[in-house]
Amino acid sequence: MHKSDCLNLKLQGSLFVQAVKLDCNAINRLHIHSKLQKIDIESVWNETSKSITTVSTNDEALVETPRPAKVESVERNSIAEELGFEPGDKLVRINNTKPRDLIDYKYLIAEEELNLEVLDKKGKLHKIHLEKDLDDDLGLVFSEALFDGLKQCNNNCSFCFIDQQPLGHRKTLYLKDDDYRMSFLYGSYLTLTNLMAKDWLRIETQRLSPLFVSVHSTDSKLRSKLLKNPRAGLIMEQINWFKKKNLQLHAQVVVCPGLNDDENLTKTLNDLFTFSKGKWPTILSTAIVPVGLTRFRPENDGLIPVDEECATKVIDQVEKLQTKFEELIGSRFAWLSDEWYLLAKKPLPPRILYESLPQEENGVGSIRSFLENIEKATANLPSEIPIDKTCSWVVGSLVVDALQPICKKINKIKRMSLTIIGLESPYWGKEKVVTGLLTGQDLIDGLSKKNLGEELYLPSIMLKHGESKFLDDITVEEVSKTLKTSIKVVFGPDDFVKKVLETTYHAIS
Numbered sequence: 001m002h003k004s005d006c007l008n009l010k011l012q013g014s015l016f017v018q019a020v021k022l023d024c025n026a027i028n029r030l031h032i033h034s035k036l037q038k039i040d041i042e043s044v045w046n047e048t049s050k051s052i053t054t055v056s057t058n059d060e061a062l063v064e065t066p067r068p069a070k071v072e073s074v075e076r077n078s079i080a081e082e083l084g085f086e087p088g089d090k091l092v093r094i095n096n097t098k099p100r101d102l103i104d105y106k107y108l109i110a111e112e113e114l115n116l117e118v119l120d121k122k123g124k125l126h127k128i129h130l131e132k133d134l135d136d137d138l139g140l141v142f143s144e145a146l147f148d149g150l151k152q153c154n155n156n157c158s159f160c161f162i163d164q165q166p167l168g169h170r171k172t173l174y175l176k177d178d179d180y181r182m183s184f185l186y187g188s189y190l191t192l193t194n195l196m197a198k199d200w201l202r203i204e205t206q207r208l209s210p211l212f213v214s215v216h217s218t219d220s221k222l223r224s225k226l227l228k229n230p231r232a233g234l235i236m237e238q239i240n241w242f243k244k245k246n247l248q249l250h251a252q253v254v255v256c257p258g259l260n261d262d263e264n265l266t267k268t269l270n271d272l273f274t275f276s277k278g279k280w281p282t283i284l285s286t287a288i289v290p291v292g293l294t295r296f297r298p299e300n301d302g303l304i305p306v307d308e309e310c311a312t313k314v315i316d317q318v319e320k321l322q323t324k325f326e327e328l329i330g331s332r333f334a335w336l337s338d339e340w341y342l343l344a345k346k347p348l349p350p351r352i353l354y355e356s357l358p359q360e361e362n363g364v365g366s367i368r369s370f371l372e373n374i375e376k377a378t379a380n381l382p383s384e385i386p387i388d389k390t391c392s393w394v395v396g397s398l399v400v401d402a403l404q405p406i407c408k409k410i411n412k413i414k415r416m417s418l419t420i421i422g423l424e425s426p427y428w429g430k431e432k433v434v435t436g437l438l439t440g441q442d443l444i445d446g447l448s449k450k451n452l453g454e455e456l457y458l459p460s461i462m463l464k465h466g467e468s469k470f471l472d473d474i475t476v477e478e479v480s481k482t483l484k485t486s487i488k489v490v491f492g493p494d495d496f497v498k499k500v501l502e503t504t505y506h507a508i509s
Ligand code: SF4
Pocket: 153, 154, 155, 156, 157, 159, 160, 161, 162, 163, 176, 177, 178, 191, 227
């Protein structure tokens, strides 16, 4: 933060900075409660466990007290820009409090007067006093969401995907995120087994809702067995706690054939459904997803992959329940992920049956949603493009058939030749795979002998959030060089159509 005029003023220690008036960035789902109310927490949390780990998300040492929040970028025309913030600066305290994460940060800046302590890139401390409107954002973007490290899980599920990876990659690939803050901020699923009293208190006082909870089974013994953790058996008490506090959840059930399917699954869905009623339901939706198994899992782990027969059975079972739920509350409440229908070789349900797509990010209705949106994006395609274009689009083997009609439609454009390629995943040892699981190595193995044309379109779902790396740590650039093809990452239907129609492209050197 070295806008020189600001810097000098900051050194005075208690500068009044007239904040720039901005359209406020809403604090979104945060509801500010300035006064703490008497907290009534029942015995739904767990005492401190040695197996609960709190680790950094950036490969540094263990972190328990918050580190200064590192600024990644500064929004243009923002208060932070006016103050002279620069990427690399570190925010240490806001009104004498160290923010633990983005949630704290949003709470702390929701004041009219702020005293900031900031370390610049040279390590020099600056103190800034500013006044602004209550809901003005500062316009700072941080490099991490958590400033005190990620809370990892204390479970030992045999179906854990993290444990089914090969060894030897960077540490962050093996972090087991079970952090309620990540669930609130980004919709990742958590099990609630590592929460301590202070965490429950924070969820209540900061109204961190909805959270996304992996339930798997409502049977206490069975859930403890699945998660290999006796603490997991408190799930029903914990859901009741959310109900009592008027906080909401989305739920998930990972179905492991022979363990939590059949009558166990019916019981779980019926139990969860009891929390779906009323004007302010506790459980907003439930996703049912098949267990994902890779070739790296240990032998004799007792897990059975979902096959066509199993998928067909689960679809029949859950669709009956959906009908019942819809009659009772006007919503199907529990939805099967797309993978079930693809594995069962059954048509996907129509888009309308997914209602508001509450679990789209979890692969529930995402193909129908994509098809619906791409239908709109391709409604006014040109009849021709000015020059010949040969290009390709890579997706997972499981979804290629569902997406073929789009390819056909685009190929009606004169001079356009788009090929869709559905890949298997030798990396994970899976013939049938969804797009999001394809790795860089899968692309290199599956595409190196194919004519990809001038450009290859790559759905962004294959990449780790905000990065250009695949799940196996290979980068897009590495794949592009190996395949000698220009790769364009596509972010959704509109972006895909826009990039396909572009005719100014550069072949990779
Ligand atoms: S809770 Fe999630 S991260 Fe933890 S062991 Fe189970 S599957 Fe893995």
